[in-house]
Amino acid sequence: MQTSSVSRSDTMQAFNSPKWQSTFAAILNGVIENTEGYTWIIDKSLRYIVCNIHLRNTIKQFTGKDVLPGTEIIDCIGLLDDSKKVPWPTIYGAAFNGTGSRFTHQITVQQKPVFFDISVNPVCEGTKIIALSCSARDITEQKNAEEALRQSELKFRSLIENSSDIITMANAEGNIFYGSPSAKKIFGYEESDYMGRHVCSFIHPDSLPAVAELLQNLVDHPDELFTIDLKVFDKPGNERWVQGLASNMLQMPGINALVGNFRDITERKNAEELIKESEYLYKNLFYKSPLPICVCEAETFQFVEVNEATVQLYGYTRKELMKMTAFDIMSPEEKQELQQSLPKANHSNRPSILRKHIKRNNETIFVEVWAHAINYKGSNAWLVLVNDITEKIQLQNQLVEEKIRRQQEIAKAVIDAQENERETLGRELHDNISQVLTTARLYLTCARDTPAMQENMIDRSRETISSAIEEIRRLSKSMIETFHKEVGLELSLNDLIENIRLVQRCNIILKFSVPDEQRLDDKLKMTIFRIVQEQLNNTIKHAEASEVQIAIMQKSRSLQVTIADDGKGFDTARKRKGIGITNIISRTELFNGRVKIDSSPGNGCRMQVSFTI
Numbered sequence: 159m160q161t162s163s164v165s166r167s168d169t170m171q172a173f174n175s176p177k178w179q180s181t182f183a184a185i186l187n188g189v190i191e192n193t194e195g196y197t198w199i200i201d202k203s204l205r206y207i208v209c210n211i212h213l214r215n216t217i218k219q220f221t222g223k224d225v226l227p228g229t230e231i232i233d234c235i236g237l238l239d240d241s242k243k244v245p246w247p248t249i250y251g252a253a254f255n256g257t258g259s260r261f262t263h264q265i266t267v268q269q270k271p272v273f274f275d276i277s278v279n280p281v282c283e284g285t286k287i288i289a290l291s292c293s294a295r296d297i298t299e300q301k302n303a304e305e306a307l308r309q310s311e312l313k314f315r316s317l318i319e320n321s322s323d324i325i326t327m328a329n330a331e332g333n334i335f336y337g338s339p340s341a342k343k344i345f346g347y348e349e350s351d352y353m354g355r356h357v358c359s360f361i362h363p364d365s366l367p368a369v370a371e372l373l374q375n376l377v378d379h380p381d382e383l384f385t386i387d388l389k390v391f392d393k394p395g396n397e398r399w400v401q402g403l404a405s406n407m408l409q410m411p412g413i414n415a416l417v418g419n420f421r422d423i424t425e426r427k428n429a430e431e432l433i434k435e436s437e438y439l440y441k442n443l444f445y446k447s448p449l450p451i452c453v454c455e456a457e458t459f460q461f462v463e464v465n466e467a468t469v470q471l472y473g474y475t476r477k478e479l480m481k482m483t484a485f486d487i488m489s490p491e492e493k494q495e496l497q498q499s500l501p502k503a504n505h506s507n508r509p510s511i512l513r514k515h516i517k518r519n520n521e522t523i524f525v526e527v528w529a530h531a532i533n534y535k536g537s538n539a540w541l542v543l544v545n546d547i548t549e550k551i552q553l554q555n556q557l558v559e560e561k562i563r564r565q566q567e568i569a570k571a572v573i574d575a576q577e578n579e580r581e582t583l584g585r586e587l588h589d590n591i592s593q594v595l596t597t598a599r600l601y602l603t604c605a606r607d608t609p610a611m612q613e614n615m616i617d618r619s620r621e622t623i624s625s626a627i628e629e630i631r632r633l634s635k636s637m638i639e640t641f642h643k644e645v646g647l648e649l650s651l652n653d654l655i656e657n658i659r660l661v662q663r664c665n666i667i668l669k670f671s672v673p674d675e676q677r678l679d680d681k682l683k684m685t686i687f688r689i690v691q692e693q694l695n696n697t698i699k700h701a702e703a704s705e706v707q708i709a710i711m712q713k714s715r716s717l718q719v720t721i722a723d724d725g726k727g728f729d730t731a732r733k734r735k736g737i738g739i740t741n742i743i744s745r746t747e748l749f750n751g752r753v754k755i756d757s758s759p760g761n762g763c764r765m766q767v768s769f770t771i
Contacts, residue, residue: 186208187208190208190209190210191210191211192210193210193293194212194295194296195212195274195275195293195294195295195296196209196210196212196213196216196234196292196293196294196295197209197210197212197213197291197292197293198210198213198231198292198293199281199289199290199291199292200231200250200289200290200292201288201289202254202288202289204230204231204250205227205228205229205230205231206225206226206227206228206229206230206231207227207289208227209225213225213234216234216237216238217232217234217237220237221237231246233246234294235263235265235274235276235294238265238267238272239265239266239267239272241265241266242263242264242265242266244263244276249278250278250290253278253279253280253287253290254280254287254290256280256287258277258278258279258280259276259277259278260275260276260277260278261276262274262275262276262297262301263276263294271298271301272296272298273296273297273298273300273301274294274295274296274297275293275294275295275297276292276293276294277292277293277294277295278290278291278292279291279292322340322343322344322421322422323338323340323419323420323421324337324338324340324341324344324345324400324418324419324420324421324422325337325338325340325417325418325419325420326338326341326352326357326417326418326420327413327415327416327417327418328357328415328416328418329408329415329416330377330408330416331356332356332357332358332373332416333354333355333356333357334352334353334354334355334356334357335353335354335415336415337349337352337353344392344422345390345392345393345398345422346392346393346394347360347392347393351393357369357373357418358370360390360391361388361389361390361391362388362389362390362391362397364389365388365389365390368386368388369386369388372384372386372404373416376404376405376406376416377406379406380406380408380409381406382405383403383404383405384403384404384405385401385402385403386401386402386404387399387400387401387402387423387427388400388401388402388420398422398424399422399423399424399426399427400420400421400422400423401420401421401423402418402419402420402421403418403419404416404417404418404419405417444463444465445465445466446465446466447465447467448467449467449543449544449545450464450465450467450468450470450471450472450543450544450545450546451464451465451467451468451541451542451543451544452464452465452468452479452542452544453532453534453539453540453541453542454483454484454539454540454542455537455538455539455540456531456537456538456539456540457538458483459483459484459485459540460482460483461479461480461481461482461483461484462480462534462539463534464476464479464480468544471517471523471544471546472487472515472517472518473517473518473519474518484542487515487516487517488513488514488515488516489514489515489516489522492513492514509528510526510527510528510545511526511527512524512525512526512527512547513525513526513527515544523546523548524546524547524548524550524551525544525545525546525547525548526544526545526547527542527543527544527545528542528543529541529542530542530543564744567740567744591626591629591630594622594623594625594626594629595622595623595626597622598619598622598623598626601615601616601618601619601622602615602616602619605619643680643683646675647670647672647675647678647683647686647687647710648668648670648672648675648710650687651668651670651687651690651708651710652668654687654690654691654694655668655694655708658694658698662698663704664697664698664703664704664705664706665704665705665706666694666705666706666708667705667706667707667708668708668709668710669707669708669709669710669711670709670710671710671711671712672710672711672712672717673712674712674771677771678717678771682749682769682771685745685746685748685749686710686719686767688741688745689719689721689742689745689746689767690708690719690721692738692741692742693721693738693742693765694706694721695738696738696739697721697723697725697763700725700728701723701725701726701727701762701763702725702726703723703724703725703726703762704724705723705724706721706722706723707720707721707722707723708720708721712771715770715771716768716769716770716771717768717769717770717771718766718767718768718769719766719767719768719769720764720765720766720767721764721765722762722763722764722765723762723763724762725762725763726759726760726762727757727758727759727760727761727762727763728757728758728759728763729757729758729759730755730756730757730758739755742765742767746767746769749769750769750770751767751768751769751770752767752768753765753766753767754766754767754768
């Protein structure tokens with residue numbers, strides 16, 4: 159096999175040929191002419207060997223000279239802005255000494271900054287520096303782009319560092335490799351706390367399933383943006399809420415991460431929780447209230463909400479009530495009045511009003527109604543509370559009837575007492591005093607008709623008349639016997655007891671302890687005296703008692719009168735028609751007192767009367 163080879167001497171001979179030198183010069187000239195910016199080559203005498211058309215045109219424009227090989231070099235940068243000179247002699251000198259240079263120089267052209275990338279390098283022939291290759295390339299657009307990028311990065315970093323949002327970046331496995339400074343501001347985490355850790359390390363167990371689903375969705379749907387609410391832990395271990403946007407940027411150059419943007423929404427969640435609790439309490443208060451409550455539209459009075467108590471009161475089902483208006487449960491005569499009674503929605507609330515309502519079974523009930531103007535789901539409405547007072551009205555009517563009956567009983571008792579007093583007075587006058595006076599008249603008649611016995615008959619008549627006078631005095635005293643405020647209640651009662659002892663074989667014991675007797679109303683003391691007198695009369699007439707104990711005791715503002723006997727007693731379950739007890743109860747009620755009677759057949763009677771003083 160034949161081979162051919164070209165020796166180095168043959169190659170050098172070819173390069174040194176005139177044809178090749180001409181070709182090389184044309185290539186070099188083409189390269190220089192088509193380079194961007196200014197390009198020139200100078201010799202040691204600082205004259206141009208060659209320069210490209212951009213440089214020649216600039217020099218021609220500013221100086222009017224044509225640049226040819228051998229022309230002394232001109233400061234082309236200084237032509238554009240002579241205020242910022244380039245130290246060319248120093249730069250050229252250093253380059254001819256073997257030290258090239260490359261630097262950026264800024265000038266101002268038409269009040270705008272212009273940047274040049276200037277390069278000066280030695281050209282050697284062997285080890286000898288024979289020329290300098292120089293260039294000045296306009297890099298203003300590149301500088302502006304770099305500055306814009308720097309400013310953009312600065313703004314982005316400023317936004318990240320000062321944002322209230324937390325930015326996280328994690329790899330495909332979910333391990334965090336970047337967290338914004340807000341992580342420390344909001345949750346207290348230092349960079350060392352989360353770098354390299356899995357995102358689930360900070361998630362509350364309640365939210366772990368949601369995070370697992372999110373990570374899977376990011377892998378399955380890399381082009382989608384996902385929103386999620388999570389419960390997390392801050393550094394002290396407190397529970398916090400965040401709302402985040404998450405996206406898969408693993409394939410995006412320069413990012414290559416799962417990116418999350420999270421915002422602290424703890425306060426909002428707490429507020430929402432409070433609202434939920436408030437709504438829950440409202441619903442409980444509304445639906446479980448023992449009072450009937452309903453909500454009606456302001457204009458039509460259509461029911462829009464009713465609670466269970468309303469259903470129970472009126473007998474309708476909730477579904478039926480929701481189709482009705484407030485007019486449907488009103489009595490016919492009050493339907494028109496309702497429009498005038500209830501205030502308009504923009505008026506202040508009014509006090510309760512009494513209404514007559516009709517239940518489903520046509521039963522009439524009396525209710526108190528409170529109507530409050532509210533906003534219900536964006537519309538004016540009435541919150542209506544109803545209180546069934548039918549039993550109260552019936553009790554009031556019964557009390558009125560009872561009061562009338564009691565007054566009638568009192569009036570009857572007074573009349574009966576007056577009649578008894580008249581009967582007693584008449585019987586005493588007829589059976590006793592009348593007989594005594596008749597005897598005196600007989601003595602006087604005998605004295606007139608029988609002179610021998612006149613003096614004796616007159617003496618007997620005198621004695622008989624004196625006896626009649628004593629009986630009249632005794633009768634008068636028994637009828638007017640009362641409390642004497644001059645001597646006090648205790649002495650008046652002792653006087654009453656002594657008079658009874660004179661004619662009755664009954665042991666009566668009085669215990670009296672009223673420190674504030676002087677402050678008591680005289681009418682109250684008179685009432686106490688009459689109560690004791692009345693009960694002693696009842697005991698003497700009916701009880702057949704051998705002993706009666708009376709205790710009148712004061713303790714603080716309480717005054718108690720107790721009268722107990724060891725008589726035959728009576729059945730308290732039987733209706734009492736006696737005038738005496740009726741009088742005692744009536745007198746006690748005048749001073750808002752209470753009467754309590756304990757008795758049974760064979761066990762005596764104990765009456766306790768209580769007053770508040």
